[in-house]
Amino acid sequence: MAVTVSFKAPALVRLRQQPQKVLRALDVPLRDAVRRTLDLSTFLVPRRPQDERDGATERPLADTGFISGPAYNMQRLSVTWTAGYEHSAAGPIHEGFHWGDQIIRPPPHFLKKSFRRTRAGARRDVARVLADYLSKQFPSH
Numbered sequence: 322m323a324v325t326v327s328f329k330a331p332a333l334v335r336l337r338q339q340p341q342k343v344l345r346a347l348d349v350p351l352r353d354a355v356r357r358t359l360d361l362s363t364f365l366v367p368r369r370p371q372d373e374r375d376g377a378t379e380r381p382l383a384d385t386g387f388i389s390g391p392a393y394n395m396q397r398l399s400v401t402w403t404a405g406y407e408h409s410a411a412g413p414i415h416e417g418f419h420w421g422d423q424i425i426r427p428p429p430h431f432l433k434k435s436f437r438r439t440r441a442g443a444r445r446d447v448a449r450v451l452a453d454y455l456s457k458q459f460p461s462h
Contacts, residue, residue: 332455337398339458344400346454348391350446354439355402359386361435366406382408404432 336343366383390402405411 332451335455335459336451340395340398341393342458343451343454344391344393344398346450347400347447348402350443350450351400351402352388352390354443354446355388355390355404357442358432358435358439359388359404361438362386362404362432365434380408382406382410385411406432 363383363386368383369381385406385408386404387407388402388404390400392401392403393399394401
């Protein structure tokens, strides 16, 4: 989920002066957004009946959720948190145009629907953290 936040240029220049501290400050709202997304997606994940679960060798899809992060990219000044399911039935999250079998039976989008629901909240949280960081680091501006 890419979160875009509009910000004023002078404030952005000040933020770029201390990239490690700013990216660490963004860990909290981004981790919370990814956690919320994974929590919402668990309601969309199909469940197996009990008789199928007893003889299955593979863990149920709902039990394979994970959160990974943070991954920092200092060249582009970004931080990434990832949520997903480590299961063959989870399918890709990306959108695109696909030929053949995926048009007839498209892959499930458990996380995609959840990310749509949490994107606006994540934008607000990121903007709030950036504004708080600026006010703490540069109180006179």
